[in-house]
Amino acid sequence: MSRNVVGSYYSKKYVEPVIPKGYRYAYGEWNEGYVIERISDGSLFTFVPVGSLKDNGTFDGIKFNQRFGRRKWFGEDEKLGNEPIKQEIWNQFHSVREYGGFYISTYQISRSIFAKPQSLEGRKPWTYLDFNCAREIAEHFEESSTIGSHLVYGAEYDTMLQWFLETKAMSIEDLTVLNRTGNGEPLSGNNIFNIAGTTSEWTQEKVNSRHMLTVIRGGTNITPKRRKPIADRSSCAIYRKDPYIGFRIALYIP
Secondary structure, three states: OOOOOOOOOOOHHHOOOOOOOOEEEEEOOOOOOEEEEEOOOOOEEEEEEOOOOOOOOOOOOOOHHHOOOOOHHHOOOOOOOEOOOOHHHHHHHHHHHHHOEEEEEOOOOEEOOOOOEEOOOOOOEOOOOOHHHHHHHHHOOOEOOOOEEEEOOHHHHHHHHHHHHHOOOOOHHHHHOOOOOOOOOOEEEOOEEEEEOOOEEEEEEEOOOOOOEEEEEOEEOOOHHHOEOOOOEEEEEOOOOOOOEEOOEEEEOO
8 A cells, every 4th residue: 555645746647657668567656666677687677756847957946056955964064966967867857757757776786697787686786886887887778769877866866865755765864874773784765775784876976076076875884984874975086996886777768
């Protein structure tokens, strides 16, 4: 049974999310984690419903130069966020306007035995990749005229976190406090898995335009020195290759 969503944030048109060509329905309901499966390799993606888009091209009315998606629980010392506005994020905006949301990989991206990216349960995240390599892999995950893909933007990541709150899949404490299991057990919400307890994740959110730094997101509890809450934003050099940094892929429909 579906959870109640406060107010009229979501429209009825999102009840049956569009399924892109080359995918099929797997499981779940639209506001609790509607999951589709790529027919070719079984990769899973979860629909993130977005209530509405604003005229300035954002999901929640906050402009990029105001640190898109910044939420009050990040604290006043949060200083990151200069989202680059590229054609692919505009493609995503248009897709969300048309279809009511976007898809994000259900799991952190792993590597198949054929060195292909995949989103499957129980696989080790694909790490030791620098930012540019992760971005290129994500962009080439889908290359047809009916569906596109890219490395997750901070804007999309924040929208996902807000959705967890809207549906009560997670609380503010879940997002801002270190993984309360204390043993590295992964945390998940709305059929999006391993948000905390595994690796951090590359995003396309830049620290600023002058330095070769980008923002990694997601909670990790692998070692005491690596412990971070889900809502953490950390700067990272784009050339860094680290066993504790993975990535996710977002889909859009042209």
